[in-house]
Amino acid sequence: MNRRGFTVWFTGLPCSGKSTLAKLLHMHLNTLNYAAEILDGDEVRKRLTKGLTFSKEDRDENIRRISYVAKLVTRVGGVAITAAISPYEKLRVEARNEIINFIEVYVNCPLDVCIARDVKGHYAKAQKGEILNFTGISDPYEPPSNPEVRLHTHEETAEESIHTVLEYLKLQGYISEDVLVTQLQENLKTSAKKIKPIDVARRDSTSLVQKSS
Amino acid sequence: MNRRGFTVWFTGLPCSGKSTLAKLLHMHLNTLNYAAEILDGDEVRKRLTKGLTFSKEDRDENIRRISYVAKLVTRVGGVAITAAISPYEKLRVEARNEIINFIEVYVNCPLDVCIARDVKGHYAKAQKGEILNFTGISDPYEPPSNPEVRLHTHEETAEESIHTVLEYLKLQGYISEDVLVTQLQENLKTSAKKIKPIDVARRDSTSLVQKSS
Numbered sequence: 001m002n003r004r005g006f007t008v009w010f011t012g013l014p015c016s017g018k019s020t021l022a023k024l025l026h027m028h029l030n031t032l033n034y035a036a037e038i039l040d041g042d043e044v045r046k047r048l049t050k051g052l053t054f055s056k057e058d059r060d061e062n063i064r065r066i067s068y069v070a071k072l073v074t075r076v077g078g079v080a081i082t083a084a085i086s087p088y089e090k091l092r093v094e095a096r097n098e099i100i101n102f103i104e105v106y107v108n109c110p111l112d113v114c115i116a117r118d119v120k121g122h123y124a125k126a127q128k129g130e131i132l133n134f135t136g137i138s139d140p141y142e143p144p145s146n147p148e149v150r151l152h153t154h155e156e157t158a159e160e161s162i163h164t165v166l167e168y169l170k171l172q173g174y175i176s177e178d179v180l181v182t183q184l185q186e187n188l189k190t191s192a193k194k195i196k197p198i199d200v201a202r203r204d205s206t207s208l209v210q211k212s213s
Numbered sequence: 214m215n216r217r218g219f220t221v222w223f224t225g226l227p228c229s230g231k232s233t234l235a236k237l238l239h240m241h242l243n244t245l246n247y248a249a250e251i252l253d254g255d256e257v258r259k260r261l262t263k264g265l266t267f268s269k270e271d272r273d274e275n276i277r278r279i280s281y282v283a284k285l286v287t288r289v290g291g292v293a294i295t296a297a298i299s300p301y302e303k304l305r306v307e308a309r310n311e312i313i314n315f316i317e318v319y320v321n322c323p324l325d326v327c328i329a330r331d332v333k334g335h336y337a338k339a340q341k342g343e344i345l346n347f348t349g350i351s352d353p354y355e356p357p358s359n360p361e362v363r364l365h366t367h368e369e370t371a372e373e374s375i376h377t378v379l380e381y382l383k384l385q386g387y388i389s390e391d392v393l394v395t396q397l398q399e400n401l402k403t404s405a406k407k408i409k410p411i412d413v414a415r416r417d418s419t420s421l422v423q424k425s426s
Contacts (some may be wrong), residue, residue: 072286
């Protein structure tokens with residue numbers, strides 16, 4: 001009677017595209033009539049983890065709180081979409097063990113592309129030492145060893161990335177509105193949307209290579 | 214397509230019966246096939262608010278975090294059951310404004326009965342000054358001015374209290390399995406369960422007075 005809830009757990013470097021993808025997935029799932037909630041790093045820090053620093057211990061606590069909320073949302077049949085960097089494998093494994101129907105999506109994007117994007121100017125500050133423990137600069141990012149989905153946001157548009165996620169969800173039976181998914185696929189063909197202008201050039205050159213191979 | 218989520222927000226003095234009622238309501242809703250999650254004070258303090266004290270400011274923050282999670286659970290169509298003391302009217306009004314389908318349940322029980330119960334020995338410690346800012350002893354409890362449901366746990370069994378809550382939920386269209394609710398009513402008649410032994414004596418004398426009036 002209740003729907004099968006699930007959590008889509010985006011992980012990746014700062015500026016890899018997690019928040020953009022979370023919003024886009026949220027939008028698509030709403031269209032498909034799935035009740036989804038985004039647990040974004042910033043919102044969560046405001047509502048659940050005010051006062052926590054960016055030390056290793058506090059970052060772990062931040063991720064654990066996100067896990068807890070995602071678990072509850074998932075258990076009542078909703079969809080939780082998380083978009084925190086979640087750089088440490090150990091904590092993501094903890095989340096996986098706690099949350100039923102856990103889908104880890106690795107938002108893979110080369111560090112130099114992320115630095116070039118630098119949406120909030122944090123990379124620049126981290127490089128100057130003005131922000132400490134910054135993932136990718138002064139703190140490690142541990143790539144997922146076995147994620148359910150791998151995206152390459154420097155080589156594909158946000159819509160293409162989300163298409164990959166939706167396909168996975170459909171394949172695993174998490175979403176079942178085939179007609180609507182088909183319609184989304186149609187939409188993709190006509191209105192592909194780019195994450196960031198910088199991607200366009202990179203993508204054009206890369207995709208040409210890929211297409212000819 | 215998604216169910217209509219709601220939050221049942223129990224509020225009352227320590228030892229008034231909130232946790233017992235939350236668990237019982239959870240059990241009944243599960244039987245009725247509603248996905249519900251309990252946000253109990255202790256669990257929440259472990260998972261969301263570790264490090265917070267019992268100062269006014271930290272207690273407010275505790276309630277705000279519970280509100281946030283209840284909001285999310287409710288929005289995805291689930292049922293959130295909260296069982297924190299939530300002594301301050303202002304914070305409960307905040308929760309009401311944030312959460313769609315908010316049902317405030319005032320677990321009313323005289324202070325002397327709660328003190329006599331003193332499940333965890335906290336009242337005794339508070340009276341000796343070993344616990345500060347303890348609701349009912351050294352910190353105020355502000356009764357709800359206009360709750361959706363009022364319970365009187367010193368005069369009724371836990372099953373009777375939950376019956377009142379379920380009737381309200383049914384009346385408002387939050388739950389609709391009439392047949393099952395009817396069955397629950399039948400169960401009530403045959404297997405009434407008491408919250409605490411201390412209630413039995415009090416209830417027997419009180420209910421006699423009520424019945425004869």
